[in-house]
Amino acid sequence: MAFRGFDAGKLSTLANDLDTLGRNSGKLHSRLATLLTTAQQNLPPGQNASRNPDLQDLVGDLVPMPFFGRRRLPGSLGGELGDMQTSMKRRIKQLEGLQELERRGYPVGDGALFLDEQPPDPKKIDDALRHLQELQGKDFGTNGNRDDLEKVSGELDGLTAAELDALVTKASPKDLAFYNQLLTNTDDSGWNPFDENGLPEDRRRDTLSRMLAKISPENVPKFQAAFPGTQPTFTNTGAYEDGGNNQNGQSNSGIHWATPSDPLFKDGVSADDVNQHQFGDCWYVASLAGLAQKDPKFVQDGIKQNPNGTVSVRVWDKSGNYQWVTMTADLPTDQNGNPISTYGNGESWPAYYEKAFAMVYSDDGDGERGYGGIEGDDPKKSSPYLTGKEGEDLTAGGFLGIGEHDDKNIASLKKAFDSGKVVTVSTPDDESLEKNHPPEWEPSYCTNHAYYVRGFTDDGKIILGNPWGSSYPPITVSQDQFNKYFQGPEAFDAP
The missing domain is CATH 1.10.287 (Helix Hairpins)
Structure with missing residues (x-):
C-alpha cells in the first residue's frame, strides 16, 4: 500500500x-x-x-x-x-x-519521509512523552528536580528527528512550557539550600539546541513559544532604542525578525565579509574579523545549516564548555529588508556567529542577555567564546620580553601578529580625537571603537581594519599616531 x-x-x-x-x-x-x-x-x-x-x-x-x-x-x-x-x-x-x-496516531510530517535515519520506534516516543507529562505535579523531594530533568533530557536527546518531531507535535504547549520552566529554574527550593534544580545553562542550551536542530520547520514556532530562550532579544539594544548606530550613522525603523535569502557562504570566509552594521558590539566583531583573517577554515568549519533550515554555530561559554548552539534562520532586519546585525557581502555567516554569541554571552551570571548584552565590552573577552582560549593584554607584562616592553610599542604587536595571534586595539572615548585626527583616516576612524590588525608596512607602520566592513578602508598608523589615537592592544591565539 x-x-x-x-x-x-x-x-x-x-x-x-x-x-x-x-x-x-x-x-x-x-x-x-x-x-x-x-x-x-x-x-x-x-x-x-x-x-x-x-x-x-x-x-x-x-x-x-x-x-x-x-x-x-x-x-x-x-x-x-x-x-x-x-x-x-x-x-x-x-x-x-x-x-x-x-x-498508531502519531503525526508524521512530510519532511520525515526524506530523513536518512533509523526507523522510528513508537515505544521510545511513548516513554519520553509520558515522562515529560509526568513532570506536571510531581513531588521532586528535597534533592531537587535535576535527576528527573536529566532523565527526560537524555530520552529526548536519544530520539531520532522523526521521533522527536512526532513528540513535539503531540505534546501540548503547556507540557513543553512547563518543561522549560523547570529547566530554567536553578534556584534552591528554600527548604534545602543544597538541592539541585533545573539544568546548568550549558546543558540546558545543549539539549534545546539538539531538539531545535531536529524538529520539522512546521514545529519551530511552537518550540520557540515554549522555549523563548532559543531566540535572543534585540529590544534592549541602542539600535532599537535609538533607531540606529550613532557611531557609523546608520539608522533604521521597523526592526523585526526575517530570514535572509543569502547563503551562509558565497566564496569562503574573509575578514572583508564582516560588516558590523548597527549593534554596538565592535569589540566582538573586530575579534571575529581578525579570526576570519587568520584562520578562515576554522571559522567556516564552525557553522552549519541543518536539514530543517536552522543554523548551528560552534561556541564555547564562559566556563569553557564547548557546544553547538542552534538557532532559527531569522535575523534582525529593518522595514526595508536590510540587515541590522553584523552581516557579510552577500553571505550570512557573520550574522549567525553574532546571534549565537548573543545567546551565550553574559558578563556575569545575572547580566543582561541578548543583543543588548553584547554591546560595549572588551575585545579580550570575546576570544574564549570564539576559540575556547583566553585572550591577553599586550600591555600587561610585555610581549617583547622583560626590559623591552612599551605599552604601545608597534613592534610588540607585530611580534604577536607574526606568531599567529589575532590582535585587536581600541580607541579612547575622547571627543577631541573624534574631531581632530588625520584626515586620511576618514571615514574609518572613530573613538570608543575596536579595530583588528590586518598587517604591517615595510617601514614599521600598523594597518588596522574597521569591523564596519570593506566600505571603510583600512588605516595605516605610525608609532607616534598610535600613541595618541589608540590604546588597549590585546591578542588571542587562532587555532
Whole structure:
C-alpha cells in the first residue's frame, strides 16, 4: 500500500533487482572483456576492437578488480548498485516505520519521509512523552528536580528527528512550557539550600539546541513559544532604542525578525565579509574579523545549516564548555529588508556567529542577555567564546620580553601578529580625537571603537581594519599616531 506517494513494496522489489544486477555485473564485465580481447587478437595490427575508448579499455581486462582501483564499467556497477540498493533498503525501513507511527496516531510530517535515519520506534516516543507529562505535579523531594530533568533530557536527546518531531507535535504547549520552566529554574527550593534544580545553562542550551536542530520547520514556532530562550532579544539594544548606530550613522525603523535569502557562504570566509552594521558590539566583531583573517577554515568549519533550515554555530561559554548552539534562520532586519546585525557581502555567516554569541554571552551570571548584552565590552573577552582560549593584554607584562616592553610599542604587536595571534586595539572615548585626527583616516576612524590588525608596512607602520566592513578602508598608523589615537592592544591565539 502506498504511503504519501511511496510504495514500499515496489521500492523493495526495485532494490532487490538492483542488488541482482550488481552481483551479475562482474560476470558481464568478464564476458564483454573476453569478447573484445578475442576480437582484438583476430584483427590486423593497428585496428581496434571498438571505436569507443571506454570499451577499448576492456581489452585484456578479463577479471574486474574494483577493490584494487579498477573502476571500469560494467564491473564497477557491482559496488555502485550495491551502495544504491543498501541506501534504498535503509530508506524503505524508515518509510515503513513512519507508516506504523502514523497508524498508531502519531503525526508524521512530510519532511520525515526524506530523513536518512533509523526507523522510528513508537515505544521510545511513548516513554519520553509520558515522562515529560509526568513532570506536571510531581513531588521532586528535597534533592531537587535535576535527576528527573536529566532523565527526560537524555530520552529526548536519544530520539531520532522523526521521533522527536512526532513528540513535539503531540505534546501540548503547556507540557513543553512547563518543561522549560523547570529547566530554567536553578534556584534552591528554600527548604534545602543544597538541592539541585533545573539544568546548568550549558546543558540546558545543549539539549534545546539538539531538539531545535531536529524538529520539522512546521514545529519551530511552537518550540520557540515554549522555549523563548532559543531566540535572543534585540529590544534592549541602542539600535532599537535609538533607531540606529550613532557611531557609523546608520539608522533604521521597523526592526523585526526575517530570514535572509543569502547563503551562509558565497566564496569562503574573509575578514572583508564582516560588516558590523548597527549593534554596538565592535569589540566582538573586530575579534571575529581578525579570526576570519587568520584562520578562515576554522571559522567556516564552525557553522552549519541543518536539514530543517536552522543554523548551528560552534561556541564555547564562559566556563569553557564547548557546544553547538542552534538557532532559527531569522535575523534582525529593518522595514526595508536590510540587515541590522553584523552581516557579510552577500553571505550570512557573520550574522549567525553574532546571534549565537548573543545567546551565550553574559558578563556575569545575572547580566543582561541578548543583543543588548553584547554591546560595549572588551575585545579580550570575546576570544574564549570564539576559540575556547583566553585572550591577553599586550600591555600587561610585555610581549617583547622583560626590559623591552612599551605599552604601545608597534613592534610588540607585530611580534604577536607574526606568531599567529589575532590582535585587536581600541580607541579612547575622547571627543577631541573624534574631531581632530588625520584626515586620511576618514571615514574609518572613530573613538570608543575596536579595530583588528590586518598587517604591517615595510617601514614599521600598523594597518588596522574597521569591523564596519570593506566600505571603510583600512588605516595605516605610525608609532607616534598610535600613541595618541589608540590604546588597549590585546591578542588571542587562532587555532
